[in-house]
Amino acid sequence: MNLDQIIELIDGEILIANENPIEYDSAFASDLMSDVLRWHCDNMILITGLATIQTIRTAELSGIYCVILARGKKVSDEMLEIAGESDIAILTSPKSMFEISGILYQEGIKPLY
Amino acid sequence: MKMQFDIAGGDFSAAGGASSEVKKTLKQLNIPPATIRRIAVALYEAEVNVVAHAYSGVMSVEISPTNIWVQIADKGPGIPNIDKAMEEGFSTASDHVRQMGFGAGMGLPNIKKNTDSMELKSVPGEGTTLEITVNFN
Numbered sequence: 615m616n617l618d619q620i621i622e623l624i625d626g627e628i629l630i631a632n633e634n635p636i637e638y639d640s641a642f643a644s645d646l647m648s649d650v651l652r653w654h655c656d657n658m659i660l661i662t663g664l665a666t667i668q669t670i671r672t673a674e675l676s677g678i679y680c681v682i683l684a685r686g687k688k689v690s691d692e693m694l695e696i697a698g699e700s701d702i703a704i705l706t707s708p709k710s711m712f713e714i715s716g717i718l719y720q721e722g723i724k725p726l727y
Numbered sequence: 728m729k730m731q732f733d734i735a736g737g738d739f740s741a742a743g744g745a746s747s748e749v750k751k752t753l754k755q756l757n758i759p760p761a762t763i764r765r766i767a768v769a770l771y772e773a774e775v776n777v778v779a780h781a782y783s784g785v786m787s788v789e790i791s792p793t794n795i796w797v798q799i800a801d802k803g804p805g806i807p808n809i810d811k812a813m814e815e816g817f818s819t820a821s822d823h824v825r826q827m828g829f830g831a832g833m834g835l836p837n838i839k840k841n842t843d844s845m846e847l848k849s850v851p852g853e854g855t856t857l858e859i860t861v862n863f864n
Contacts, residue, residue: 646829648837649831674747674750675750677760
């Protein structure tokens with residue numbers, strides 16, 4: 615699933631896109647970055663309600679290239695800067711983590727764990 | 728190749744900066760991505776530990792053709808019981824640290840999981856020193 619397909623499904627908005635398009639096939643939903651750092655697979659999406667610099671650092675250092683911020687969480691310029699340096703896409707959606715996860719699961723995105 | 732970074736205790740906005748620099752260097756050296764990820768995650772967990780628990784710390788990195796050795800030495804309260812600290816789920820992190828998405832008591836076990844060797848020494852009231860090695864092959 616690419617970024618355009620994702621935002622259409624979750625009524626989302628792309629705040630910053632990947633320079634090199636990626637097809638995403640799995641996702642992990644958590645506000646706990648300690649948990650996010652424990653498991654990994656390529657082409658995974660992180661769905662979270664935690665909109666901090668550490669969210670983007672966690673994605674950067676664990677090799678995640680797509681972060682979806684639930685319930686319309688705002689991002690800072692610094693978050694966008696770090697995301698841009700590491701080619702991380704940031705998407706926002708007005709929907710909850712639960713609903714975003716449910717929609718993407720229904721459309722074939724697999725759980726990571 | 729040697730690198731060194733200062734880590735400020737309590738400064739969550741900067742946490743991960745040193746790990747990010749090491750990751751960029753390893754990329755330039757064409758280390759396999761899966762190995763880079765293991766190193767980056769271990770260093771980030773260690774860096775967050777210093778930010779969350781200590782007053783200050785220093786990350787010293789030595790990269791050889793076959794492996795990376797990193798020492799993270801901090802000045803801080805130290806760890807009274809290392810066996811307990813290594814247990815999954817045990818944490819003494821503050822509410823502030825938990826609000827940042829950490830402090831679940833999984834950092835040290837995750838460092839062990841992602842490294843080939845890990846040594847943790849601590850003097851309560853003085854500080855903690857963590858040494859890790861990850862082989863490239």
